[in-house]
Amino acid sequence: MxxxxxxxxxxxxxxxxxxxxxxxATAIALHDLGLNVTIYEKNAxxxxxxxxxxxGIRISTNADQTATYLKHLCGDTVSDTIIxxxx
Numbered sequence: 001m002x003x004x005x006x007x008x009x010x011x012x013x014x015x016x017x018x019x020x021x022x023x024x025a026t027a028i029a030l031h032d033l034g035l036n037v038t039i040y041e042k043n044a045x046x047x048x049x050x051x052x053x054x055x056g057i058r059i060s061t062n063a064d065q066t067a068t069y070l071k072h073l074c075g076d077t078v079s080d081t082i083i084x085x086x087x
Contacts, residue, residue, distance in 0.1 A: 011035070012036065013036040013038065014036070014038075016037060016040070017040050018040070018041060018042075019046035019048065020048020023039065067087045
């Protein structure tokens with residue numbers, strides 16, 4: 001099992017930052033693999049930006065539009081180098 005070191009019989013822990021849709025899926029998957037999961041969420045309730053989607057998921061098929069959207073969404077908080085990785 002991934003979460004337990006068979007030689008030392010010690011379990012492993014992981015921190016998940018943010019409890020939106022991606023954070024929730026990640027935390028559940030890691031827990032199911034046997035890791036001890038701690039979730040850190042800055043807001044009073046979980047959901048992140050997925051709360052704004054009404055539960056829907058949007059998948060882009062246009063890399064340039066995705067990069068433009070991310071730049072608009074993130075403003076100056078994320079460098080163009082990182083955003084352009086989506087192109």
